[in-house]
Amino acid sequence: MPEVGLLRDLLLLIGLAIPIVALAHRVNAPPLVGFFVAGFVVGPYGLALIDGPDQIETLSELGVALLLFAVGLELSLAHVRQWARSVFIGGGLQVGATLACVSALALAVGIPLSQALFYGALVAMSSTAIVTKAYADRGELDTPHGRSVLSILVFQDLCVLPLILLLPLLADAGKAQWTTLTLELGRGLAIMTLLVTVGRLVVKWTLDRVVLLRDRELFTLCIGFFGIGVTLVTSTAGFSIAIGAFIAGLIISESEYGLQALSDVLPFRALFSGIFFTSLGMLLDIPTVLDQFFMLVALAGVLLVVKVAFVSGGVLAVGGTLKTALISGLSLAQIGEFSFVLAAVGGPLGLFRDGDYQVFLTAAVLSMMATPFLIRLSRPAAEQIGAWIGRPETTDEAPAVEALHDHTVIVGYGLAGRYLARVLKAAGISCLVVEQNAELVRRAREDGVSVSFGDGTRHAVLEHVRLAHARIIVFTISSPIDERRGVALARDINPSVRILVRTRYVRGIDDLIALGTTDVVVEEFEASLVLFAKTLESYEIPINRIWREVESVRTEHYGLLRGTTAPNLTLDALKHLGIHEALELIEIEEGSAVVGANPTSLELRRRTGAVQIAVVRDGTPIYQRDAAFTYRVGDTVVLVGDADSLGRAMTLFRSGGVSPDVPDATPVGGRPPTKSGRG
Numbered sequence: 001m002p003e004v005g006l007l008r009d010l011l012l013l014i015g016l017a018i019p020i021v022a023l024a025h026r027v028n029a030p031p032l033v034g035f036f037v038a039g040f041v042v043g044p045y046g047l048a049l050i051d052g053p054d055q056i057e058t059l060s061e062l063g064v065a066l067l068l069f070a071v072g073l074e075l076s077l078a079h080v081r082q083w084a085r086s087v088f089i090g091g092g093l094q095v096g097a098t099l100a101c102v103s104a105l106a107l108a109v110g111i112p113l114s115q116a117l118f119y120g121a122l123v124a125m126s127s128t129a130i131v132t133k134a135y136a137d138r139g140e141l142d143t144p145h146g147r148s149v150l151s152i153l154v155f156q157d158l159c160v161l162p163l164i165l166l167l168p169l170l171a172d173a174g175k176a177q178w179t180t181l182t183l184e185l186g187r188g189l190a191i192m193t194l195l196v197t198v199g200r201l202v203v204k205w206t207l208d209r210v211v212l213l214r215d216r217e218l219f220t221l222c223i224g225f226f227g228i229g230v231t232l233v234t235s236t237a238g239f240s241i242a243i244g245a246f247i248a249g250l251i252i253s254e255s256e257y258g259l260q261a262l263s264d265v266l267p268f269r270a271l272f273s274g275i276f277f278t279s280l281g282m283l284l285d286i287p288t289v290l291d292q293f294f295m296l297v298a299l300a301g302v303l304l305v306v307k308v309a310f311v312s313g314g315v316l317a318v319g320g321t322l323k324t325a326l327i328s329g330l331s332l333a334q335i336g337e338f339s340f341v342l343a344a345v346g347g348p349l350g351l352f353r354d355g356d357y358q359v360f361l362t363a364a365v366l367s368m369m370a371t372p373f374l375i376r377l378s379r380p381a382a383e384q385i386g387a388w389i390g391r392p393e394t395t396d397e398a399p400a401v402e403a404l405h406d407h408t409v410i411v412g413y414g415l416a417g418r419y420l421a422r423v424l425k426a427a428g429i430s431c432l433v434v435e436q437n438a439e440l441v442r443r444a445r446e447d448g449v450s451v452s453f454g455d456g457t458r459h460a461v462l463e464h465v466r467l468a469h470a471r472i473i474v475f476t477i478s479s480p481i482d483e484r485r486g487v488a489l490a491r492d493i494n495p496s497v498r499i500l501v502r503t504r505y506v507r508g509i510d511d512l513i514a515l516g517t518t519d520v521v522v523e524e525f526e527a528s529l530v531l532f533a534k535t536l537e538s539y540e541i542p543i544n545r546i547w548r549e550v551e552s553v554r555t556e557h558y559g560l561l562r563g564t565t566a567p568n569l570t571l572d573a574l575k576h577l578g579i580h581e582a583l584e585l586i587e588i589e590e591g592s593a594v595v596g597a598n599p600t601s602l603e604l605r606r607r608t609g610a611v612q613i614a615v616v617r618d619g620t621p622i623y624q625r626d627a628a629f630t631y632r633v634g635d636t637v638v639l640v641g642d643a644d645s646l647g648r649a650m651t652l653f654r655s656g657g658v659s660p661d662v663p664d665a666t667p668v669g670g671r672p673p674t675k676s677g678r679g
Helices: 002-026 031-042 053-074 077-082 084-108 113-124 128-138 144-171 178-213 216-236 241-253 258-281 286-291 293-317 322-331 337-346 356-388 415-426 438-446 459-464 480-493 506-515 523-537 543-555 604-608 643-653
Strands: 408-411 431-435 451-453 472-475 498-503 519-522 583-587 611-617 620-622 636-640
Touching: 002 031, 002 258, 031 258, 031 356, 053 144, 053 241, 053 258, 053 337, 084 113, 084 144, 084 293, 113 144, 113 293, 113 337, 113 356, 128 144, 128 322, 128 337, 128 356, 144 178, 144 241, 144 293, 144 322, 144 337, 178 216, 178 241, 216 241, 216 258, 241 258, 258 337, 286 293, 286 356, 293 322, 293 356, 322 356, 337 356, 408 415, 415 431, 415 438, 431 438, 438 451, 459 480, 472 480, 480 498, 480 506, 498 506, 506 519, 519 523, 523 543, 583 643, 604 611, 604 643, 636 643
Parallel strands: 408 431, 408 472, 431 451, 472 498, 498 519
Antiparallel strands: 583 636, 611 620, 611 636
């Protein structure tokens, strides 16, 4: 039974891939390399446990389709519009220049034009899966080089569909007129545009009604129906199922249900894409690779230089700094997984010369294996190269920098930096933003914010913005490496400066504090503290005590929330008394003028209009007036009155509070000259 043989081969492939991919994780190599190794081991050039890769050809094609379906789901056209300049200028220059350069090199060694263009397209793609995972693990997706890398990867993803459409035309380039080929390409693009336009409306209308039923299985069935349906339409029109899957994913991603659809597909994508890459590994001929080893290493080195040069050029063209450009170039120097998708489509069309597929496969695997190490070395290498060629980080002059004193320096003009600059400006506090993303620098200037272009973790830049004379510096850059380096440098330049770091990464709190950070603000923890405060308000706990406890959690660096300290909150919750709007609870603070005074001599009602109905001490309410009773720090005073009278009364009990300005007011604790009163 052939089905039993297929199941046996699948079991063998997946079973062997598990330990090999696990080992790849342990040595910090991309999982794709593990799939390649597993394929080689079981393939005809390895142990020959599976004699022919054709036995899983159908499943590998399905793996390609699911891979492209997931890419379509992840590719948001909203992001493309938001990052349009970086995507189309930076990405366009990188893909176009790389394709042209590699094609020219191929033509120079006698490769025909159609195959030369095909090879250029293979080299132009980089690995979205490897790079984004590495950046996510390092917490650098929100950094300037992270945004540059993502912009170029988005453009490459957009190019996958047109390139797949072009491959059959390249294969027939010598047999058909260019007019015919152009018309065929136009027909394909028109069909795709019509599918996306109509499909977005149909998908949204349908899913809007399906989700009302709150049936997860029905939702998943609809996603599968649309995916298969679009794939069938494109196949009927003469295109591959991979193109249909990509278009289906793109259609669904433009609805608000794209994220849920992606979560449903990802487990299957991981399985079938693994089978696809394993099937490619079965084609890896190690004896041939060893015979041509030095030539292959040299070729991989040439490709690395070409990719670094053109990726860096694309980043520089949209205003990135030299350091950002070089880090981006080294990060995208590999050949990507979609190059294998193109190779899978172009191979049967005869676009590979004899023996070239092995060269491509080996060079691609070598570049992928080098990627984690290149990303790790990219920052120091970029800084060293910048020093060698005499291009240190520079800044654009911000208005009146020389006059700044006692100001705030904000490093980063993302959302957090933008909002902080806005409120400081409204409060009349002078601030200066340091940002190395050219688009964000332009936005800051449009917002009327003083800004300097440069890297806020560099000594020359921080000196330029007069950090030595600043009161506070705030890092909002969401890059653990840059945060730590910036904090250490800022503390060295100005030992007395207050340093605030907004971070998303809990694991970095202790390191930042050790380096000299004054306060660390963790987004998730701050949200928890606000929820904590709002909850306590519901229990009528005095607002000053609530915020004192919140501040105590911050002071010990969120130890309670991180589970590194034992709970030690001393909150006495008073139940609702049925007069919520008229009642206020105020805790007497250290330094309050009423400490040691008697409630009778205070004349609270005459002086403020509020009435004291009780004092809570050590959890016990005291209602009776006693001439010997005096207020103590920590007592909770229960007051009733209207909003104005309560507001006046509360000033008496706060630290440093003074008597409100009312007629016949007397010093706190004293007596009026003509009459006595009761609070």
